[in-house]
Amino acid sequence: MKWHRLIPVAAAALMAVMISPAGAQGAAAGPKESKPVYSYDDAIRESVWVDTRIDGDSDGKTDRVAVDIVRPREPAQQGRKIPVIMDASPYYACCGRGNESQKKTYDANGKPVQFPLYYDNYFVPRGYGFVAVDLAGTSRSDGCVDVGGRSDVQSAKAVVDWLNGRGKAYTTRTGGAPAKAGWTNGNTGMIGKSYDGTVANGVAATGVEGLKTIVPIGAISSWYDYYFAQGAPLYDSGPEWLSDYVESPEARERCKAVQQKLIDGAPRTGDLTRLWSERDHVPDADKVEASVFVVHGMQDLNVRTKHFGQWWDALADEGVDRKIWLSQTGHVDPFEFRRGDWVKTLHRWFDHELLGYDNGIDREPMADIERAPDQWSTDKVWPPRSTDATTVRPGKGAAPGVGTLGVKRAKPGATETFTDDPKLSETDWAAQIDRSTPSKAGFTTQPLTRDLRLSGSSKVTVTATPSTPTAHLSAVLVDLGPATIRDYADAGEGITTLLERTCWGPSTAGDSSCFKDAAAKTADVDYTVFSRGWADLGTYADPGKGRPLTPGKQYTITLDLAASDHVVPAGHRLALIVGGTDAGLIDPPSTTPTLGIDLHRTAAKLPFVGGDKAFARATAGSGAHTPSGALLDGVAEPRSLRPIPGGTP
Known part of the structure; x- marks a missing residue:
């Protein structure tokens, strides 16, 4: 209507x-x-x-x-x-x-x-x-x-x-x-x-x-x-x-x-x-x-x-x-x-x-x-009218797989390499964002000087060279910094069911209007994964049709990252992680490839409220961040779900 x-x-x-x-x-x-x-x-x-x-x-x-x-x-x-x-x-x-x-x-x-x-x-x-x-x-x-x-x-x-x-x-x-x-x-x-x-x-x-x-x-x-x-x-x-x-x-x-x-x-x-x-x-x-x-x-x-x-x-x-x-x-x-x-x-x-x-x-x-x-x-309107897709790019860091995220394009020939490990998930990658690990490539901004809001859907274009005829790619956006969030990985997916009931209308003997209350189930974390995307690299030419890959050949593919609305607060960092199988969220390929990422030809388009100017302001004058290599705390690994779109029936 x-x-x-x-x-x-x-x-x-x-x-x-x-x-x-x-x-x-x-x-x-x-x-x-x-x-x-x-x-x-x-x-x-x-x-x-x-x-x-x-x-x-x-x-x-x-x-x-x-x-x-x-x-x-x-x-x-x-x-x-x-x-x-x-x-x-x-x-x-x-x-x-x-x-x-x-x-x-x-x-x-x-x-x-x-x-x-x-x-x-x-x-x-x-x-x-x-x-x-x-x-x-x-x-x-x-x-x-x-x-x-x-x-x-x-x-x-x-x-x-x-x-x-x-x-x-x-x-x-x-x-x-x-x-x-x-x-x-x-x-x-x-x-x-x-x-x-x-x-x-x-x-x-x-x-x-x-x-x-x-x-x-x-x-x-x-x-x-x-x-x-x-x-x-x-x-x-x-x-x-x-x-x-x-x-x-x-x-x-x-x-x-x-x-x-x-x-x-x-x-x-x-x-x-x-x-x-x-x-x-x-x-x-x-x-x-x-x-x-x-x-x-x-x-x-x-x-x-x-x-x-x-x-x-x-x-x-x-x-x-x-x-x-x-x-x-x-x-x-x-x-x-x-x-x-x-x-x-x-x-x-x-x-x-x-x-x-x-x-x-x-x-x-x-x-x-x-x-x-x-x-x-x-x-008043969603996404806000000032939202604009802004291109950000990964860059080489001081250690393998621990890179930077900004507007400057990496030099030709700059690469990162990781090997798919189907046992590891996005939470494993994010927990070790500042460590050189073989299963992912991570790229972060410096600590932000202003809040930075992302609102809507993102895209990540990756140029990758696989070692096998099949390969999967995952890309996730992470807010690196302490927060109290709903514990979405818990069995209640962010709620705890209480014993008390509230009533919403009249009841009959066979149909009560009174239902158990619920409260927020929270977790204190050091990082929050807030947007994700996955793809089979074999769909590089057509998202609806997979093709065998030629090992050693370079392919370019664009992954759709799911819609979200998230504010990365001042003092936190924004991270992009590229990996293989996101355990529990996609099924692994038949092989476990090693993938080389061409950073010069890899970029993300992110929906910043305020566009490129907002990103520039939030990242201007930020102090240098020295990765500590400490393991960060997040929610538990995502639960493997059966295909029941009613949730827990």
């Missing part, structure tokens, strides 16, 4: 009750906030099965997906229609949602009892319907899971169509009476973390009418980039593992052919096949009509920050209305790291986007960014 198209709604006389935008158009003034005026105990709880109009399991019948609905009873009795908040997920039966892994539950007659999370408890009394969709092949739905493909997206898009009077639904999975959605005005907002948010991205990229906003939390924008980093494989598996993980037991039997297609279409070579192109939402940003509220952890090593960065940039190019929250956490929902502010902000967002209330959220800062645990700043 474009904000400039919004119409003020709701007459002042009806401020005390919920009212649909259609019934209030033309009013001079309207409410600013929906109020909890409807009974949650008396809410209508029902299930329908929506026809997706595709036959994913090839049984000769179009698939139906299960849709569980909870909505206030009073608006329909009063002849008024309401908007819908939807979470379409593959996890409702297999794994659960949220920090407490809640699953849907049903009574003896199959009627829904528990809806995971707080969306129902909080928003239904305020006049919203909540719809929880089981993706095809999961829980009570027909069809097959195709991991981001047409079936996944159509599972949710068909429901949006049905809510807007364009689709068909029935009261049972097979047969059953037709079910109409006459109780809703069709205005739909999709929300969800990870896989759920990824489906929201995919549905928005279809341009479906009636989808007014999406709130993707830690969501994928391109499934190729979930399983590969420019040809370098991740997770030691492909989408077939995830499909098998979430499918219902009966779907596993009927969906073997779909499973095989996932295997055949996603070879571990890292080549960009048709399967991956069909699961890339970024090129379809021009179709997006919904507004987008992005939430992502800047230390998310599951759904990595490249996903929100490339999606955000594409949406910006298309003029899509958008908002963003960036935390210091890993793969964590904002309900667990900023609960009160999050619920308040989400409430205002849905009121504005789905009810049309003029509450001013569209005139507030676009970005909220966590600078230190529980300390937030805002930006």
Whole structure:
């Protein structure tokens, strides 16, 4: 929904009750906030099965997906229609949602009892319907899971169509009476973390009418980039593992052919096949009509920050209305790291986007960014308008592999050499940044005299000579200096779950609104890795197609470093590290090459707020730094993750 198209709604006389935008158009003034005026105990709880109009399991019948609905009873009795908040997920039966892994539950007659999370408890009394969709092949739905493909997206898009009077639904999975959605005005907002948010991205990229906003939390924008980093494989598996993980037991039997297609279409070579192109939402940003509220952890090593960065940039190019929250956490929902502010902000967002209330959220800062645990700043526009890509270059230092970082280009013939060690990670490299070690080449500025902020995505162009026919490259940006950060490498990825609970709306016997609180889990460190990129050197000529390398031949490749927003404080140093396999974050190659780096032909383009002038000011007059060689302290090594875009289900 474009904000400039919004119409003020709701007459002042009806401020005390919920009212649909259609019934209030033309009013001079309207409410600013929906109020909890409807009974949650008396809410209508029902299930329908929506026809997706595709036959994913090839049984000769179009698939139906299960849709569980909870909505206030009073608006329909009063002849008024309401908007819908939807979470379409593959996890409702297999794994659960949220920090407490809640699953849907049903009574003896199959009627829904528990809806995971707080969306129902909080928003239904305020006049919203909540719809929880089981993706095809999961829980009570027909069809097959195709991991981001047409079936996944159509599972949710068909429901949006049905809510807007364009689709068909029935009261049972097979047969059953037709079910109409006459109780809703069709205005739909999709929300969800990870896989759920990824489906929201995919549905928005279809341009479906009636989808007014999406709130993707830690969501994928391109499934190729979930399983590969420019040809370098991740997770030691492909989408077939995830499909098998979430499918219902009966779907596993009927969906073997779909499973095989996932295997055949996603070879571990890292080549960009048709399967991956069909699961890339970024090129379809021009179709997006919904507004987008992005939430992502800047230390998310599951759904990595490249996903929100490339999606955000594409949406910006298309003029899509958008908002963003960036935390210091890993793969964590904002309900667990900023609960009160999050619920308040989400409430205002849905009121504005789905009810049309003029509450001013569209005139507030676009970005909220966590600078230190529980300390937030805002930006009117993100990245800030003064941000400009600035070229910085590595240079030779006094010891092998311990170099400099500045604007001056290294002399022709200047090189550094390292040997890939698949046992070592970015934390090992950063801990020994001032030591000559055989597994990495590190380059640092002198201590900064002013704060230096990087905002957005970076690129590093490396010219390398491998000793073997295959090789991987990693590049990371590091803030060298003491800080207290969220411990994103811990099992909680930056949070600790507490025993105390807070409640967010009314409860029933089978559906509590009370959830365990969480607090920041912090670590005191000497360095912070804040942006990363990986690639198979064999993709030097084409990021979608790998080629064998000729040992001893020089190749130039550009690595995309994931989006971030980080301030390197005065007194700290900024470092660029180039290495081979980043243990736990990409899979190692079949060989362990030695790589020579041509420093004269290697450079990074970094998004400094204030551009090259800001970098020049921050590095001007800084005193000489003598590497001590001491081992620095950071977080634990990144945990090797299974491919579960729901995080810890």
